Amino acid sequence: MTDRLNEKVKILLVDDREENLIALEAILSSLDQDLVRARSGEEALKALLTDEYAVILLDVVMPGMDGFETARDIKRRKRTRDVPIIFLTAVNSDPDYAFRGYQAGAVDFISKPFDPWVLRAKVSVFVELHNKNRQLERQAAQLREQAALLRGRLGDEGRAGR
């Protein structure tokens, strides 16, 4: 548990409107993770160049580079391809948007105004998933290390036996 406390994961919140970011932070603050704001698609890409994120909450309608474009760029890069993206949009009545969102690689598509509990639950699932993935990675690394160690020992013994 301390392990998890020490390792806060990062959640990227992308919206062009300050108040939406405040709302998102209000909703997600109880998860006690690092919430990183981005005010545009470009800022989101910049953030992704330097850090690793557990999940991205991406507003669809933004001036300049919209959410679909941003998602497409994110999905195009190998390192960021697997970061789950949840689209947030106020334009819920257009089924085309949801379609485009999923096509752009979203794992979920939530229309505003959203239920805080639902959003929190969804985000926490991805945070958990991310932690599990990290744990898996660590274990895999350990296993690899041990395997290498064992191989080395086997090799030594093989040499000694000879």
Place this chain on the structure above:
Amino acid sequence: MPRTTALDSRLDRSPRYSDADLEPLLLALTRLRDGDFREHAAAPAAEGAIAAGMRLADQIRERAAHQNHELVRVRKEVSREGRIEERLAQGPGVGSWAASVDATNALLDTLTGQSTAMARVVEAVAAGDLSQKVELRWGGRQLRGELLRMARSVNLMVDQLDEFTSEVTQVAREVGIEGRLGGQASLRGMSGRWRDVTSAVNTMAGRLTAQVRDIAVVTTAVAKGDLTRQVTVEAAGELQELKLTVNTMVDQLSAFADEVTRVAREVGTEGRLGGQANVRGVSGVWKDLTDNVNNMASNLTSQVRGIAGVATAVAKGDLSRKITVDAQGEILELKLTLNTMVDQLSAFADEVTRVAREVGTEGNLGGQAQVRGVSGVWKDLTDNVNFMATNLTYQVRNIAQVTKAVAYGDLSKKITVNAQGEILELKDTVNTMVDTLSAFADEVTRVAREVGTEGNLGGQANVRGVSGVWKDLTENVNNMATNLTGQVRSIAQVATAVAQGDLTRKIDVDAQGEILQLKLTLNTMVDQLSAFADEVTRVAREVGTEGRLGGQAQVRGVSGVWKDLTENVNNMATNLTGQVRNIAQVTTAVAHGDLTRKIDVDARGEILELKTTINTMVDTLSSFASEVTRVAREVGSEGRLGGQAEVAGVSGTWKRLTESVNELASNLTTQVRAIAEVASGVASGDLTREIDVAARGEVAELKDNVNLMVANLRETTRANKEQDWLKTNLARITGLMQGHRDLLQVAQLIVNELTPTVGAQYGALYLAKDAELVLTAGYGLPSGSEGRGRFQVGEGLVGQVAEERRAILVHKVPRGYLRIESGLGAAPPASVIVMPVVFETQLLGVIELATFGGFTDVHLDFFEQFTETMGVTINAIIATTRTAALLEESQRLTRELQERSDELQRQQAELRRSNTELEEKAALLAKQNRAIEIQNFEIEQARRTLEERAEQLAVSSRYKSEFLANMSHELRTPLNSLLVLAKLLSENGEGNLTAKQVEFARTIHDSGTDLLQLINDILDLEKVEAGKMDVHPQPLELSKLVEYVDATFRPLAVDQGLGFDVRINPGTPQMLVADEQRLQQVLRNLLSNAVKFTEDGEVSLVIEEADTSEVASPALQGAEALVAFRISDTGIGISEDKLQLIFEAFQQADGTTSRRYGGTGLGLSISRNIARLLSGEIRVVSRPGEGSTFSLYLPVEFDGQIPEALPPLPPAPQPTSSAPTGIPVLTGLPDDEAPADYTDVVLTGRKVLIVDDDVRNVFALTSVLEGYGMDVLYAEDGQAGIDVLQHNPDVSLVLMDVMMPGLDGYATTAAIREMPQFADLPIVIITAKVMQGDREDSLASGASDYVPKPVDVDHLLGVMRTWLQRTEASE
């Protein structure tokens, strides 16, 4: 006592016993009846039945006593001792006795079993196991009555307890174990105390959360070492104690920490080992702790001193020492570690020493330490050392550059490298040094210039603010200047004396070193000057006085200016010699008659005068000569006789000479004029004149020659005349011959003309015909007598000539050979000539002429030439004749052809005519086609106009829709945060809002929701109007619809006190094909309107089959079956004139500001539109005050065809995908798929830095490059790029954008190139500019290459590979 009775019956009935006998028995029985089961003293012995009765009574007593005893015992055991498992022991009795005991035991079992079970459950509860339940069956039977109730109560209690505990546990776990403070237990299903308790727990959890958080903050602060914080949260009881304790702890900890810090500082920082912590007022563990710390400090002190010894040794560079002090645990580890460290340090030191030696001593900058097998800080240290070495290298190189520049005298350079600490000081010092040096150099330069260049002796350097060696230096310079001034002045005196010609003076001032040398040199100079003066004097005497030209001064051992001077003297002597010799040459040339020469040697003074005189003489001579020459030319060359030379200003010989020339000229004139006269005669054709003037010599020769010439001229003129004659006649006869075609005529003409021309009197022409010569024409031919008409070749002279083809001339013709007759007489001719007429080699004929006189040479020449001409002519005539025949033949053929051609032409004309007719028809057709085309074009244009209009309409409609969609989006967006935050507030998560505030928040949320609904309505309407609303028809059960309506609206209606009725009339189809969502929406709208506008009465929905006559829409009229949904109310109703209005958007029957009912008036409008989408329609019947009935008609089978629907718009561009701005970032990249993983020999594993402010571009490039396994770093602008580069020296390549804020790409590249370590780093510039000069600019800034935007990925990768391979190769 039935048994007793039965016993009695077997006994002897006869009364044998007295009452007294029976007394004990009665007594015993009485006791038994009265419950006295005690044992009494045995009655006097009896016998018989009495005894038996007594025994039985006693046995009864015993059994009763036992039973009683057992009951008493069990009661005592159970009630007093609580041993409920105690049971009655079976007594000696049987039958009912035993049954009674069993029953009692069974009862006890039941009771205790139940209570045991409950007790077990309660025990389990007490033991915290809430999973146990009381069995509701006992002994295979269902419990009943009170027991069942009890068991259920216990179970209920356990359940509630369980729920409660789980809630509380969850909260407790969240709060206590998982640390998720703020958790709250749910109150669901709780009541009574449990609810209170849970609330209390929640309150507790809340308070605890606050307190714990506060304490946590403090403890976190403590944990983070901040001992200034205190717990301030309000608390009571134990928590208050805890708070106080924590605060006390913090205080004590603070004191303790201060003390320990002091000790640690003394021991750790200041190195004062042996220090002891002294914490007052602490007790218990703190005291122990303090003691321990002190103990530890002393232990540590000794161990540390041991370690310090080693460390000191290490510090002093002695890496051979090891720690030997005894230690345990961590210190032992430390010791081992230190020893290991010493070893590693040793290795490290060696390596670092090596690097230091290389870098520091040997000056091999750029060396890197390589310590293998170290990790952690040593690795870091090694890295740091390497980094330091790199930095130092860079800094030292920079300093070296500056100092080198200083060494080369360039004081303008400064050290610019970033440095810190001592290096920074060094840098500052060097820079200061450079400044000082610069000032000093300026000052010294000034003094040197004043003293050295401008000669201002006595100047002093004045350098302010310098000290030490610079001051000394300045003083030395000043001293030097003073000394120099004294010495120079002394030297100047001597030099002045020398200048004034006094060569006797010598310098006697004291001097040393160079000045001494100068002094000696000057003295030597004076000596040499003396010697020089002597030598020059000698040369001057020799040349000047004795005239020995070519003498040279020879001063040995001189150099410099003396050598120059000597050379000058020699030069002068040479010059003089040259001048004199030049003059001599000129005079010699004049003497030899060459007047062109002048003295051209440079000379001055007297020599110049001499030169001028001689040159004047030469000029005079020259002018005389030219005058004479002029006369000679006039007379001799131009023939202007009579000219006289006039030389002015001459006398003597020159005058006489002139007169002689003039005489000569007049003589010549006379002679020449005589010659001229004869020449004039000749010129005018008079060839008879001769020159007879007397002349001599050459003129006589001339005279003879002229005379001879005149004679020759005469002869030539005659010959010319003959030739003239010949040519004239030849031309004339030839001219006559031309134009004739008839051979006979020509032959006659020839004879007629030729004969008189040559003065002949007889002529005959024979033409060759076959092998014969036939007389064809004659002149003066005697009639038949003489001469023959025909000759064979070779026959006679004519034949001979024909054979030989040579003329034969016969002179002195004998008499009778031939006679030439005239009317007056006849005579034989003197000469006859026979000549052949030949063309090329063909003999054409022979001509014979005879004359009295004879043929001159001219005649013969004439004949020769004429026969040739004649040959040509005759041949031509013969050829012409032949040609004429051929021509005639050909003309005949032509005529025939002509006839045929005429026929053909006639036919052709006919064809042409029919062709023309066809063409006319074709033209007519074309014209019609054109007309049709024009019509088509007009139609097309009209169509296009229509399309444009339609498109404009569509566009404007789309704009409207988009505007509304965007507007509603824009409205939603702020609403989102409003709603979310209001929701959060209304939940009152932190519990710090009053009920009123929560109410407010809820109101905000509800209003926001209403607003959202309104916006949704607008959007819906807009979508329907724009044809964007999709309809998904599907089979639909009417009963379900009714259920939905009932569930939704019944509560509303009941709330408002209205009756509500929904029914389906019989005969209505059960199924309907329609869009359920939309249908529900319409019904919702209509029903909510009905409820809204009805005060009392009822609202009903009736679904029934409808007739097509009720509807107006043609599509609906054509439907097979119709369903009507009738919504009736008893509300306010609508007046007739408003019935149409209410279906318009934003309209209500009462639209005034004072209207009674709210709403937007969108519902009906949307409903009508949706109904239309569903192929249906809505009709309304209403009476004000009585109510309204809205009927929705729908076809039973909806085919998806929308009647009267607005035409669907062309798909509008997504509002978000705004027009692409700028340049596409990447081309050649697959659009929807990222590049797969490639491994590239060159690229993989390399580190590349992208400097670009366009993050999308960077992201795209990063995606590609990471696909190739590259490590990508990113910098947003030029300065950041340089920083990144300095921290990552292993970057292999830089991709640089040009256009960046701040430092642009070129400037950044140039700045990177200035750093020596990046001099060879490949930098590729990427720019959107495509100007011609970009490439040059890029390369000029130091970039390695240039890639234009939009970036072609393959090209970029190619460029990167090239450069990476290049650097690889160079490494």
